[in-house]
Each structure stands twice: as C-alpha cells, then as structure tokens.
Amino acid sequence: MIKKTTYLLVLLAALFSCNAIGKNKPIGKIPFSINENGLIQIELLINKKKVSKFILDTGASSTLIDDEMASELNLSLLEGTFESIWASSETHDGRKTEKQRITITEKVLLEGIELNVRDLSHLGDINGIIGFDLFIKYVTHTDFDTQTITFYERKGRPDTKGYKAVKFVESYCTPEVEVTFVLENGATFNGKVFFDTGNTAFPLIINATYKRENALPLAFKSLSRSESEDPRKRKWMSTLSNH
Numbered sequence: 208m209i210k211k212t213t214y215l216l217v218l219l220a221a222l223f224s225c226n227a228i229g230k231n232k233p234i235g236k237i238p239f240s241i242n243e244n245g246l247i248q249i250e251l252l253i254n255k256k257k258v259s260k261f262i263l264d265t266g267a268s269s270t271l272i273d274d275e276m277a278s279e280l281n282l283s284l285l286e287g288t289f290e291s292i293w294a295s296s297e298t299h300d301g302r303k304t305e306k307q308r309i310t311i312t313e314k315v316l317l318e319g320i321e322l323n324v325r326d327l328s329h330l331g332d333i334n335g336i337i338g339f340d341l342f343i344k345y346v347t348h349t350d351f352d353t354q355t356i357t358f359y360e361r362k363g364r365p366d367t368k369g370y371k372a373v374k375f376v377e378s379y380c381t382p383e384v385e386v387t388f389v390l391e392n393g394a395t396f397n398g399k400v401f402f403d404t405g406n407t408a409f410p411l412i413i414n415a416t417y418k419r420e421n422a423l424p425l426a427f428k429s430l431s432r433s434e435s436e437d438p439r440k441r442k443w444m445s446t447l448s449n450h
Contacts, residue, residue, distance in 0.1 A: 231365060235312030235358040239263065239349075244331055245407035247349070249356070251337070252310035253322075256280055260334045263356070264405030267338025268380035270309070270320055273327040276334045277304060284324065301325045309337070315345060315358045336405065339380040375402070394426050 242248045247263040258276065272282070282304040302324040309317040320340055327333055341347075346359040359365050375382040382402040388411060389395050398417055406412065413423060 231359075233348075233357045233359055233365070234314040234345075237312060237356050237358075239354055239356055241354075242331065242333070246333075247404060248333070249311075249337075253280055253282075254308055255310070258334050260332060262330075262333050262336045262405060263341075264336050264338040264403070265342065266379075266381045266401060266403030266405045267336045269323050270317075270335065270337045270340045271325055271327065272304070272322045272335040273333070274302075274324050277322070277324045282307065282322070282324075285321070309340075311341070312358065317341065317344065338405070390426055392426070396421055396423075 237249060239247050239249045242260070242262075248259075249261050249263050250257065250259045251261055252258065253272075258272075258280070277284075285303045285305060304322040304324060306319040306321055309320055311317075317340055322335070327335070344361070346361060346365060348357040348359070348365055349355075350357070357365075373384055375384045377383070378401065383399050384402055385397065386400050387395060387397050400411070418424065
C-alpha cells in the first residue's frame with residue numbers, strides 16, 4: 208500500500224529566501240483527527256490552557272478563535288475592528304485579542320500572536336483555525352496513516368526520500384502551485400491553484416475567468432456554482448467546481 212503521507216509546506220522556507228528547510232531531527236510530534244467535514248483537527252494550549260478542535264489549515268492567513276472560546280479563556284481584546292483576507296479572496300471584519308502564547312509541544316511555540324476573534328459556529332463544532340502563523344515558523348510532516356504531525360526547525364531538512372519537491376509562490380499567505388488536471392474525456396488543463404487544506408468541499412474549485420477562457424461548462428458533466436468577493440476589485444466573482 209502506498210503510504211499516504213504529505214509534507215505540508217515543506218518548501219515554505221524557500222518562499223522567504225531561506226536555503227534551509229528543517230533539521231533532520233524532529234522537535235515534536237502530535238496526534239490529529241479528521242472531523243466530520245474532513246478537516247485536520249489538533250489540540251493546543253493558549254496561555255497554558257488546553258483548547259481542542261483547532262483546525263490546521265494551510266489557507267488560514269491568520270489564527271482565528273471562536274468568540275465563545277475567547278470569552279471562556281478570558282482573552283483581552285484590542286480596541287476597534289480589523290480586516291483580514293482569506294485565500295478565497297474574501298474579506299472579514301472582526302476583533303483581535305492582545306498578544307497570546309500558543310503551545311503545540313514543549314518546543315513548538317508561537318509567541319506574541321494576536322488571534323482574530325469571530326463567530327465560527329457556521330463552520331461546525333470547532334474552536335479555532337491555525338495555519339500561516341505555524342507554517343511560517345516550522346516545517347511539518349503530516350502522516351495520514353498514523354494521524355500524526357511531526358515538527359522540524361527551519362534549518363537543514365527532514366528526510367523526503369520518495370517524495371518530489373513542488374515549487375510554489377505565496378499568495379494571501381497560502382501556497383500557490385502549478386497543476387495539470389485531466390477530465391474523464393481526456394481533456395487536459397493547466398493553471399495555478401491554492402493548496403488549501405481548509406477547503407474540503409470539493410477537490411478542485413475553478414474561478415470564473417479560467418472557466419470562461421477554457422470553455423469549461425462544455426467540458427464538465429455537471430457544475431455547481433458559488434460566489435466570493437475579490438477585495439482588490441470589489442466585485443463579485445462566480446466559481447465553478449466539478450461536482
């Protein structure tokens with residue numbers, strides 16, 4: 208059986224002009240679970256208080272915490288509201304906490320992190336989302352067979368024998384890679400995609416411009432439609448996905 212293992216952002220250090228990617232010796236390992244929505248879920252500490260049901264999301268540009276959990280932890284909030292941009296190009300206004308300490312393991316720590324406070328109830332039974340703040344500091348090796356995540360420092364590199372490195376650029380604090388996908392009729396298409404583990408509804412979502420330029424409505428058997436706002440152009444864009 209092929210081992211179902213993926214390196215989440217192993218090459219992230221290269222994005223920031225860093226030659227090295229992590230020491231061979233891991234500095235920590237944690238278990239994870241997959242929730243009912245197919246999302247990677249971990250447990251962490253915020254100011255030494257245990258918080259479960261945190262989603263590990265490569266598309267999360269900032270760390271979010273549910274407003275009820277923020278109240279339960281008695282986290283102090285900054286004055287005013289703040290705007291954040293997600294990989295989906297959506298903008299969200301919300302509150303922020305004062306700087307907090309997040310502990311994953313004894314050696315995997317995030318200091319001085321301002322958490323975005325939002326009502327996350329529409330995403331299901333979760334307490335928060337963490338992504339870029341963690342991946343920019345550590346290399347992670349996620350093993351879906353053992354459901355464990357291993358952490359490495361950003362100097363050197365872990366053993367990647369049997370794997371192929373994929374180049375990417377950063378966009379909205381999310382990895383963007385070049386891919387090729389093939390439809391059932393043999394038609395082949397190329398393009399740039401976000402590597403976003405927080406979007407599990409569909410394996411591939413296609414934006415309106417790419418759809419139109421490649422006449423995809425004629426190529427797909429069926430399509431579903433959704434909309435999101437592009438904060439740079441302030442207009443609505445439709446997306447189509449293979450259903």
